[in-house]
Amino acid sequence: MAEHNELGELGEQLAAEYLQAKGYIILERNYYFQKAEVDIIAEYKNELICVEVKTRNSNFFGDPQEFVTAGKVKLLVKAMDAYIIENDIDLSCRFDIVAVLKNKKIETITHYENAFYHF
Numbered sequence: 001m002a003e004h005n006e007l008g009e010l011g012e013q014l015a016a017e018y019l020q021a022k023g024y025i026i027l028e029r030n031y032y033f034q035k036a037e038v039d040i041i042a043e044y045k046n047e048l049i050c051v052e053v054k055t056r057n058s059n060f061f062g063d064p065q066e067f068v069t070a071g072k073v074k075l076l077v078k079a080m081d082a083y084i085i086e087n088d089i090d091l092s093c094r095f096d097i098v099a100v101l102k103n104k105k106i107e108t109i110t111h112y113e114n115a116f117y118h119f
Helices: 003-021 070-086
Strands: 025-033 036-044 047-056 092-102 107-112
Touching: 003 025, 003 036, 003 047, 003 092, 003 107, 025 070, 036 070, 047 070, 070 092
Parallel strands: 047 092
Antiparallel strands: 025 036, 036 047, 092 107
């Protein structure tokens, strides 16, 4: 497996553990709908949470959360609409980003709630 894929999987695992420690219930990991992948779908305080995880080993080119594009946001919204319909869910939905910076010297996890309002 390519090194960047391993880092991405590690970041998703760290993000899931972080969210669970905060009381989030993980419903799905790596949910696919057409061209979209939702890294984590969780429930927290009676709300459905779509979590995009961005992992980098350095912030030299920018912080991880800066790599979520408007195109990615559109795909995630479409995928979450499908997930809600497929599972007959009657909860409001929020979109978060968990940014993971991980290398031999640093491991930071930053959780941005309602992150897509910045687009």
